[in-house]
Amino acid sequence: MPRPPEYGLIYNWDGNPHGxxxxxQTMEQFLDKVYGPMEDTQVRAHFWCVGEHAARWESDVLETVGDVHGRVYENARSYTFHENVRAMIDRGEDPQAEIITRGHELGMEVYASVRMNDNHFGGAQPSDLATMRHTELTRMRIEHPEWVLGDKTTPWxxxxxxxxxxxxxxNRFRHCEEVARRWEWDGIELDWQRHGFHLPDDYGYRMRYVITDVQRAVREVTDELAEQRGRPYYLAARVSGTPEMSYRIGYDVETWIADGLVDILIPAGGAHTDPLIAVEQYLAMCEGTDVAVYPGFDARVDGWDWTGFVGPENPLLKDQLRTRAVASQWHAAGSDGIYLFNWHANRDSRRELMNQIGSVDTLAGTNKVFAAAHRYKDAFGTVGQSWAGAFDNDRLWGQVPVPLKPTMTGEGxxxxxxxxxxxxxxxxxxxxxxxxxxxxVVGDVIKVYWDGEERSDVRQEYHxxxxxxxNPMDAQIYEVGQASWFLLDLDPEEAAKGKHTVKVVLEHRNPQVVSDVVLTNVELAVTYEGED
Structure with missing residues (x-):
């Protein structure tokens, strides 16, 4: 297969415009919701999620959405979404075909995106399947609880x-095959990261061949369709952010590349954005091939950080600053473009970013916050919490938060x-x-080193x-905080393009306080005149 075109930005829609x-919903309302965010932006490829487990069309191999419970739904949102789909089917309309046509009219290539193992079942257990109500459940899952992971994975x-x-x-292959053959897509994406729990814990690497089995079977279909059509039929795959974690989950990326089983590789986090995607490692694996690498954003860069948000900017602005910074890092690493996932938007809400982050040139001179990535596992990975375990395979090299402990040799x-x-x-x-x-607190002594040099010009400001x-009116009462910002102004020579180190040492802890001082954020804010 020839190298895919340069797309700049790939935008994945999860299907939500149906709701x-x-x-x-009319077809024109639907198409306006689908393409409003993408039109006149840097997006050159649209990946449309065709569904999770049930079909949004009259399928030969899958149940149709709503059938599992006789078109009686668990809530208002599910009713609106799925009955809008059923209304289109009843009117003889084909939303997939219309999406392809409209995308091509706007100059975009359009791919089908298939979620290979989506789990939005709210932590349900196998014992719940016979009685729970969920529109994506399907009779197959209800009748075969022995085919799910059960206690072989994290409970969620x-x-x-x-x-x-x-x-x-x-079943997963037949789903992909029907989608690929039924419509004139420019390609198909196997979204393995929705969700990356496919095999019993600790067996992913050893049993990676079973996932490759599906990947290879779909490749055979796309090769056949490309030959029949006389033009490429590309195959994309969304995998984990590092080769190590891809192997651990069961994605044999090296084999996929060597055997020509993938055309676009999309390394991405499984839950929220992973800023630490190993772009350079994946590019090295693809060297000498026509495989393109598009690292992927999720809904927001710092994800669960919003639950303990520390600013100093407002959350929306800070996410924009972080998004630009991460996109700049991926471009600097040599990525072929950038992939956007769960970027739910109206016509205007994401437009500024989607006309900036697709190119180094349009990112130049925009404000950014480069920052250490956060590791979430301890805070959001315990049994009984929503999405417990979802973060296990992401942000493995997250550097914060980290408690500052006294050391014998001035380490930190x-x-x-x-x-x-x-x-x-x-x-x-x-x-x-x-x-x-x-x-x-007052009495603590902190030393800060920038690129190995201790800095005496660091200043402290209370948060x-x-x-x-x-105090629900948020009137300012406190003049002291339980946390502080330590700030250091740098000149351009000190903060030149490249990697820099920040060492933080607890030289003395106030003996009257037993809690740890915790370094939660390390950020480099780069601000230009007249922007933001």
Whole structure:
């Protein structure tokens, strides 16, 4: 297969536009919701999620959405979404065909995206299948609880399919095959990261051949269709953010590349954006081939950080600053483009970013916050919590949060930050290192090193947070905070493009406080004149 075109940005829609209009949604309403966010942006390829387990069309191999419970739904949202789909079917309309036609009219290539093992079942267990109500459940899952992972994986994903079973692999293949053959897509994506729990824990690497079995079978179909059509039929695959974790889950990426089983490789987090995607490693694996690499964003860069958001910008602005920074890092690493997942938007809400992050040139001179990535496993990975285990395979090299402990030799955590802007070509107005230290109090002594040099010009400012329960009007009462920002202004030569280190040492802890000082954020804010 020849190398895919340069898409700049790939936009994955999860199907939600079916639920964005009152029942019965018209086709024009639907198409406006689908393409409004993408039109006149840097998006050159649209990946349309055709569904999870049931079909949004009259299928020869799958149940149709709504059939499992006789078109009686679990809630209002599910009713609106699925009855809008059924209304189109009843009117003899074909939303997939219309999506392809409209995308081509707008100059985009359009791919089908198939979620290979989606689990939005809310932590359900195999024992719940016979009685639970969920529109994507399907009779196959209800009647064959022995085909799900059960206690062989983290409890939240217990009713995910177990691809050990040939019947499961056959079902996933037939789904992909029907989608590929029925419409004139430019390609198809196997979204293995929705969700990356396919095999019993710790068997992913050893049993990676069973996932390759499906990948190879779909490749045979796309090769056949390409030959019949006389033009390429591309195959994309969304995998984990690092080769190591891809292998651990069961994605034999090296074999897929060597055997020509993939045309577009999309390394991405399984739950929220993983800023630490190993772009350079994946590019090295693809060297000498026509495989393109598109690292992927999720809904927001810092994900669950919003539950303990520390600013100092408002959440929307900070996410924009972080998104630009991560996109700049991926471009600097040599990525072929960028992939957007779960970027739900109307015509305007994501437009600015979608006209910036697809190119180094349009990112130049825009404000950014380069930052250490957060590891979530401890905070959001325990049994009984929503999405427990979802973060296990992401952000493995997250450097914060980290408690500061006293050491014998002046050691402390050393954080690496990559600054991806050319500060000679575009001179910033301000470059500031920002360290957030939770539980810092008077009497604590902190040393900060930038690129190995101790800095005496670091200043401390309290992070003021009011008691919102007792002070709901958010009037400023406190003059002291339970956390502080440690700030260091840098010049462009000190913060030149490339990797920099920040070492933080607890030299002395106030003996009257037993809690740890915790370094939660390490950020380099690069600000240009007249922007934001």
């Amino acid at each position: 964005y209009s009152e029942y019965p 994903f217990a009713v995910s399919w177990n691809l050990e079973h040939p019947e499961v692999r056959e 955590p050393t954080i690496t930050i990559e600054q991806a802007d050319d500060l000679e070509a575009n001179q910033p107005a301000d470059i500031r290192l920002r360290l957030f230290l939770d539980e810092w 003021l947070a009011e008691d919102t329960a007792g």
